[in-house]
Amino acid sequence: MSTTRHMVNRQRRLAAVKARETPTPAPRAPRPRPKSGEKPARTARGAVPRPLLLALLTLLAVLAAAFAVFAHSRAEAARDLPALRNTALTDTARTSEVKGTVGQAVDAVFSYDHAAPGRTEKAADKYLTGKAVGQHRDMLAQVRSQGDRQKLVLSTTVTHSGVEVIDEDRARVLVFADQSNTSTAKGGSATHAAAMFAVDVVHRGGAWRIANIDTFSR
């Protein structure tokens, strides 16, 4: 079977080559003989009569335009998906930038040393903005008020974090952190706590700052 097909194909190929090699025959006589009074150009266009050609072209234009509109709307829809607005993980550089800054910020603003309370203030100035400033003040109020007497040292370490959303200059990060609160006064003790919260960060003045701290309280 295959041999036969081979042969047939070969013959076809040969015939094609031969056809190419033979000089093109003189142009055939115009098929529909021009009737008297009619211009040859009109009929020389071939088998498609003019009204049909016009209709076909119009149809083509309409179809192509319709497709263009459809494709445009589909492309827009595909680009406008919420999944695509969120560049967490897809933009690896920005993701690690956000993650890194949040880690540093949380470690710094939720750490407090009674001997150097200014350090926490400075960190808060550097990393917090908007609502987070007040939230942070409330969260640390107790530590601050008892800090001196009990010689408190609060330290916070982010153990895990994940960037939930990055939408241009805003992002949200889920944070798991370990906290230890040590009283270095006589008879003092240490308490450890596992914390989880989410922070909303905004990109302002070339840096990411925490704008809101969500502790999931009801």
Add this chain to the structure above:
Amino acid sequence: MARTTFRHRTKLSLASAAAALALGFAAWTGSSWYAAAHDDSAHFARTRDEVLAAGEQAVLNMNTLDHRDLERGLDAWEQSATGDLLDELREGRVEFEKQVRTARTVTTADVLSGAVTELDEREGRAGVLIAVRITVDPPKKKPSTKESRLLGELTRTGDGWKLSGLGQAPAGETPTDTPSD
């Protein structure tokens, strides 16, 4: 006669121009559509959201259990799991059923927040961080809630993404940044 020809010709060239223009637009928008549909990062973004949704649902399933409907609850657990986690669940099922029957608890959960921490599309593996609030309602006692910090590992299966590992984020002094495995 000449006038008709002229009109015909104008119509024809107009139609040709319109067709050419429309074809041009169609090619342009078509390729833009193709590009949008085959954008790698778009695909990655959709997979990321898929992974998060699967992870959150699985965590929800595995923290939901009603002692009055154990079979269905535990079936849902197994449907959310694959790999090692599934083996563990199957192994402990009988013992666990007994415990819950005795305790007669109803456990429900809320996902507070979740994030995908890593995603390897080629390997079909991903890591998630999920914060949940779990409410345990024992008989004749007030329900208690606790918050849980979970690290999950997901694996792609023929039936979507499923949890292949799940555990609490260890609370200790050692900072790690990878899900426990």
